Amino acid sequence: MNATIELLQSHRSIRKFTEQKIPRELLHELIRAGQCAATSNHVQAYSVIHVTNPENRQAIAELAGGQAYIADCSDFLVFCADMKRSTNAAERAGAEVVRGTTEQLVVASVDTALMAQNVAVAAESERLGLCYIGGIRNNPAEVSSLLRLPEDVYPVFGMCLGYPDQNPEVKPRLPVESILMEDYYRDDQEEQQVSGFDSTMNEYYRERSGGNKDTNWSEQLKPLFTTKLRPHMQGFLQGKGFGLK
16 A cells, blocks of 8 residues: 555544644645645636634634634634636636526535645645534534625635644544445445444444444434534525525
8 A cells, every 4th residue: 555545544533733833834835735636627616714813713613513623723724615716707808607506516616625635635644633624514604704705605614724632543434345336326235334334333433432432323424314404505505696506
């Protein structure tokens, strides 16, 4: 196994950081690495807000569900899907632009995710730790107001960055056989594969918690399809100019 694959397979979410600060030059290098990710038609439909104001970071920590490490980490970034820059450029070039399409939402969201993952891998290659923060979508309007995000820009997720002060184990993933399918989608082994993975995750949670957490993958998924649905996102995205045409 080469060093790159080993690095990718050793990813963990880090939620406890030392007080050591990331040099600004290194942070900029991480962003430049992010910019080298694939981007649809070279649109580069993203912007990154580096939140340095302590009060703003504390406010975002509360808006994201009380995640204190947003305020405690060395650097906190908010990755935004941004169609404003590119549509304005096309308009200045003489195009009668169409805004707010579903495809534009998909392109900007995918571009942002690819860029952020490049930043994540680059950060881990420098022995930094990170944690994605999807919780900013709990209150996206408030976060957008705080960061002064204009129309055609929305916050996709945040990222805590810093030097790790913990060493958690790598969380197991589904077996390759569960997600890699030849030629056609197959689900004939789905229940059996999920059952096996539930056993793996139950063992992982019990070992990590000293026996205090008795759950599994399927149980952990339940809130995502019952209470953590964020129904406000549709109206919020429409209000930001992503009209889903």
